[in-house]
Amino acid sequence: MQQYLYLIPALPLFGFLVLSMAGKHLSRNLIAGIGAGSICASALIALILSAGFLQSPPESGAYTQILWHWFLTDHLSADISLRVDALSLVFICIITFIGALIHIYSAEFMRHDRDYARFFASMNLFVCAMLTLVMADNLVLMYLGWEGVGLCSYLLIGFWYETPGNYRAANKAFVITRIGDTAMIIGLFLLFKELGTLYIPDILTKATEHFNSGSSTITLIALLLLSGGIGKSAQLPLQTWLPDAMAGPSPVSALIHAATMVTAGVYLVARMHTLFELSPTAMHITAVIGAVTLFIAGCSAMVQTDIKRILAYSTISQIGYMFLALGVGAWSAAIFHFFTHAFFKALLFLAAGAVIEILHHEHDIFKMGGLRKKMPVIYYTFTIGAAALAALPLITAGFFSKDQILWYAWSAEGGHPLLWAIGLAGAFITALYSTRLILVVFFGEMKTTPGHLPGAAMTVPLVILAFFSIAAGWIEWPHNLLHVSIFSEHVAHALPATTLKAGLPPEIVFQLIAVGVSLFGIYSGYVLYYGESPLLMRWKQSQGLMDVRNFLFKGWKFDQLYDTLLVKPFLFITGINKADVSDKVYTAIADINLHLNKLFSVSQNGSLRWYVTGVLVGILFIITLQLLL
Structure with a gap:
């Protein structure tokens, strides 16, 4: 089965390509068949692979498959290569099996939506991106899947984009998770600078030899990777996007919360456990963030009235439990x-x-x-x-x-x-x-x-x-x-x-x-x-209890806090700086072009005599230049 690893992410990708290019010309039954069938086929392969892995685990502890060489430079190389061990196998089975059930459910739930093909195409790409993330054997390919998951969440949260609140929720999710993604890519740069590789097995082997336990460098790298996980998994302080993400269709919410997106941060920390074990500070911060998040999100879930927002805050809380376990070293x-x-x-x-x-x-x-x-x-x-x-x-x-x-x-x-x-x-x-x-x-x-x-x-x-x-x-x-x-x-x-x-x-x-x-x-x-x-x-x-309830209902007012501390000061500064020197240079270029346009447009007055005269003047000017030169 090792040679068929590529089929697990390739089948959803195939479904995405077919539906995105030809979906408008297909019947709804065929669209549902391609969308759900591709995920079901991946789930079947994943289950067969799991059975083989449990019966006779590979000697190296993992199945590997190199598809092709992606790029090679003097110092950095990356392949489109897959690696499946016990950890990634758990995620693969969950992603494909639950993803298949959600797709089957969606075939009826979204039956009357006008963008039926676009929905299934985006869902298939979502599953493909998450599978790429957990099956990658190097952090470059993992980051491709990481950003693919972010893109698909944007497409699906704002699926019903005609409603302003929906596309605002999609923008919010995309922007807030980019904060963590930026920190993560900086962490990858530092990791490559220190170890000279981004291949996961090499990193886990070299890290214990290269870094001293508790050193500032490994702590910084671990915290940057943790920031990426916090953004994707909606943990404090980047948790505010997930409740608003309920703007998407219910199957999208199920896929985000159960099998993709928010679990990516958990996978990242667990996958890079060797780095975190070398930094007690990062481990402690992970545990504290998980504990605080599970409590504040649980309190907010307790007072919500929207059924999906209750479940959204619940997910933030349950992911907090996972981060708590990761932080104390209870990986399994x-x-x-x-x-x-x-x-x-x-x-x-x-x-x-x-x-x-x-x-x-x-x-x-x-x-x-x-x-x-x-x-x-x-x-x-x-x-x-x-x-x-x-x-x-x-x-x-x-x-x-x-x-x-x-x-x-x-x-x-x-x-x-x-x-x-x-x-x-x-x-x-x-x-x-x-x-x-x-x-x-x-x-x-x-x-x-x-x-x-x-x-x-x-x-x-x-x-x-x-x-x-x-x-x-x-x-x-x-x-x-x-x-x-x-x-x-x-x-x-x-x-x-x-x-x-x-x-x-x-x-x-x-x-x-x-x-x-x-x-x-x-x-x-x-x-x-x-x-x-x-x-x-x-x-x-009770007025006092109602005030507390309203405070919790608004998610402990983190949105208002960020609006006051970050958004309004930023808008104020950009308002002051909207007419800086750079802007004046570009404004001057535009003004010059406008004046030249007005000047030359005088010649376009509709008079034939004026045009003939202009042509003659031009000919005489050219002849004069030739004689002089």
Whole structure:
């Protein structure tokens, strides 16, 4: 199968090329067949590749394939070459499998959109770019996929560009992520300057020999790479673009949050783990950023009213858990949470999209309600997704992965009780707003009359994702019950094990605490939002709590803060500088041309005598010049 590696990203690329060039001339059934079929074929190849990898892992620990030499200079070379190890294989399977389900769902969801072909072409390119990112064996090719993901997010967030808010959201996402991308490319320059290569295996080998642990250079490189990951994964302080990215169609949101874009930062940090391990400062900053982000995003999700924005803030929070795990050195735990999160977050977005579609494009959860009996399949699958998000104990996949991160936040060598406490608080908040979401949307009085129910193309992917939202957690047994893990056993080939402190309380105690906190969060959500709760009524009537709610509702007012500190000063400075010397030079050139135009236009007065005279004068002038010379 190694020789067929190229087909995994090539098939989505082929789908993009066909649909972008000939999509207008194809039927909708053929468009959906090409768009979804290319991703399904990639997923099938990825699953066969995974089976072979698990049965007989390659001696080198990775499959490799060099397609062609990209460019070669005196000091820098880069190939279009692929490398698949245990880490990238996890991402490939998630990208293709969940991407295929989202494409199948989209075939019905986007059926009546006028730009059906453009949608599938952009989605195929999105998957291709993400696959290129995770399969690249050098950072130059990875950066190509990195920027391709950014481009596709821009195209899809602003897909319905006729609405001003949509293209503004696309611009916002594109500009903010460019901040992190700029830092990342500077980090790549420094890395090449120090090591003389951008091939990932060479970097991971040479880094420990070249850099001293904790040196300023390796810390700077790690922080620049971390900045790139923060931008793509919407972590503090570059998290403000993701809630607005909900302007795109629901399948786009599912793809961004579950299988592409926001997980790119997690992959980057995990892939370059050797560099981060050489910088304790960078590791600590990564953990702190993850912990703070998961808390502030969870608080904002708790008070949102738009169903998709609730899930968007939830994604920021869950990616924060992954960054927390990466920062304390719990590499496998971070990737395991990425694995389980992909299933239940794709499920939640697709189910939310179905609800929005059935309720005539209504997004406000408080205008929904009473949908439990009207749409049972969506209700049960959405509930399973929300339960996994809330980490319902011993049942859902989210419990197993989040529990690991909480344990390592305390016990790992880079862990700290404060990090654990923040993660635990985030678990309570997540359980609370997950319960709120289910109760408000599916219980109580019906406020909007549903339309037609979705067909099999939309409901079957929901059922499959619901199954994996439960079953995916069991590939990693609860670590306090049996320390045998199919997942960690293979990912350990690509990522180091976590070092634990000695002399801590048994893991079972911390697991019981996490279980209790999640159950208490679910109970709190039930008390607050089931029926006419007196506590909820007091919440609505208290001015102080309403002020806090409005503050959290606006995302802790980070947009207003950046507008005050960065945007307005920049506009003020550019306003002062709009007539500088350079501008005056260009203005003078333009003025001269305008005056010359007016001068020469006098000769164009429509008089034949004037034209003949001008011709004669010109002839005489030319003859005179020849005689003189």
